[in-house]
Amino acid sequence: MNQKNKIITIIGSGVWGTALSKLVSRNHHHCRLWSRRSLENLESVIHDADVILSAVSMQGVRPTIEDLQSLEISQKTIFLSATKGLDPITTLTASQIWQSAFPNCSHVVLSGPNLSPEIEQNLPAATVVSSHDTQAAEAIQLIFSSDTFRVYVNSDPLGTELGGTLKNVMAIASGVCDGLNLGTNAKAALLTRALPEMIRVGTSRGAKQETFFGLSGLGDLLATCNSPLSRNYQVGYRLSQGQTLEQIITALKGTAEGINTTEVLLKIAQKQDLYVPITYQVYRLLKGEITPQEAVNNLMKRDLKAEFYE
Numbered sequence: 001m002n003q004k005n006k007i008i009t010i011i012g013s014g015v016w017g018t019a020l021s022k023l024v025s026r027n028h029h030h031c032r033l034w035s036r037r038s039l040e041n042l043e044s045v046i047h048d049a050d051v052i053l054s055a056v057s058m059q060g061v062r063p064t065i066e067d068l069q070s071l072e073i074s075q076k077t078i079f080l081s082a083t084k085g086l087d088p089i090t091t092l093t094a095s096q097i098w099q100s101a102f103p104n105c106s107h108v109v110l111s112g113p114n115l116s117p118e119i120e121q122n123l124p125a126a127t128v129v130s131s132h133d134t135q136a137a138e139a140i141q142l143i144f145s146s147d148t149f150r151v152y153v154n155s156d157p158l159g160t161e162l163g164g165t166l167k168n169v170m171a172i173a174s175g176v177c178d179g180l181n182l183g184t185n186a187k188a189a190l191l192t193r194a195l196p197e198m199i200r201v202g203t204s205r206g207a208k209q210e211t212f213f214g215l216s217g218l219g220d221l222l223a224t225c226n227s228p229l230s231r232n233y234q235v236g237y238r239l240s241q242g243q244t245l246e247q248i249i250t251a252l253k254g255t256a257e258g259i260n261t262t263e264v265l266l267k268i269a270q271k272q273d274l275y276v277p278i279t280y281q282v283y284r285l286l287k288g289e290i291t292p293q294e295a296v297n298n299l300m301k302r303d304l305k306a307e308f309y310e
């Protein structure tokens with residue numbers, strides 16, 4: 001793909017879609033930002049698009065695909081997914097759903113430690129674009145790269161996507177940890193144990209372990225679990241302050257995918273008999289079955305074990 005003046009259609013004008021549109025425009029590409037409330041029709045905004053970027057929340061993925069399937073889309077169009085969630089029915093990632101809906105096009109995932117308010121401020125950040133189609137990933141890398149946004153490529157889209165998705169559950173736990181003032185040691189222990197839990201689930205689905213040590217895994221885990229800018233972190237923090245989940249969702253600006261992901265992740269873990277102790281406590285907390293302090297106690301009182309095991 002020639003890199004000059006690409007047409008990028010972004011579907012989903014929430015906070016992430018809007019931040020991404022600024023990155024595209026700053027690099028002098030032509031950006032069309034569209035949401036279901038836009039006055040323009042979808043057909044006209046995808047016309048001639050080089051890239052269709054989906055930045056809708058997980059619940060918007062299937063409705064968006066249904067709308068697009070009735071339209072004519074060139075096989076040269078690259079689909080780029082920036083959603084970090086899991087489908088509640090099939091447990092698939094967003095990009096897996098896009099791939100099966102448009103099997104003749106190239107699909108790329110964009111995921112990394114990218115809190116949108118910092119991206120909006122043009123602060124330095126790095127991310128990963130990943131695809132089985134190296135050329136497509138490299139084309140996206142060139143479109144987004146700038147002096148303030150450093151884009152890496154890899155060829156493990158599933159691992160890249162799952163890193164960004166599973167860490168949202170850990171960000172809820174991390175918000176609880178900070179909200180209860182459990183200290184730096186507790187936080188370090190939580191994040192260090194969170195990573196193998198994510199890897200266990202990811203590799204069981206076919207993702208590569210090494211991907212979780214990169215920006216889209218450990219990188220995003222550190223960013224999201226340490227920042228009050230994260231909506232998922234805020235969910236955990238506010239639960240620790242005694243608010244109900246309903247109150248939190250009402251007050252929250254934007255989507256906290258971790259709430260839904262926790263439920264789907266537990267479903268996967270139970271089906272595949274995977275050990276996910278942090279996820280299980282977050283699940284029970286979100287369901288209102290235990291208090292934040294009980295979740296901590298339950299994690300601390302588990303059977304003693306070796307640090308590393310198969």
Ligand SMILES: NC(=O)C1=CN([C@@H]2O[C@H](COP(=O)(O)OP(=O)(O)OC[C@H]3O[C@@H](n4cnc5c(N)ncnc54)[C@H](O)[C@@H]3O)[C@@H](O)[C@H]2O)C=CC1
Binds near residue numbers: 116253
């Ligand atoms: N905000 C951030 O810092 C980052 C967010 N993400 C991910 O990007 C996705 C979107 O996040 P935000 O923009 O922050 O959320 P948001 O809540 O601000 O925006 C959600 C978008 O999805 C659309 N949407 C929701 N349900 C829909 C439906 N049924 N049909 C069509 N469209 C629908 C909304 O119209 C809106 O444009 C999430 O999966 C999130 O995890 C990824 C990286 C950074």
Ligand SMILES: O=C(CO)COP(=O)(O)O
Binds near residue numbers: 171220
């Ligand atoms: O994924 C994110 C940063 O990389 C955004 O996190 P939140 O969805 O928790 O705000």
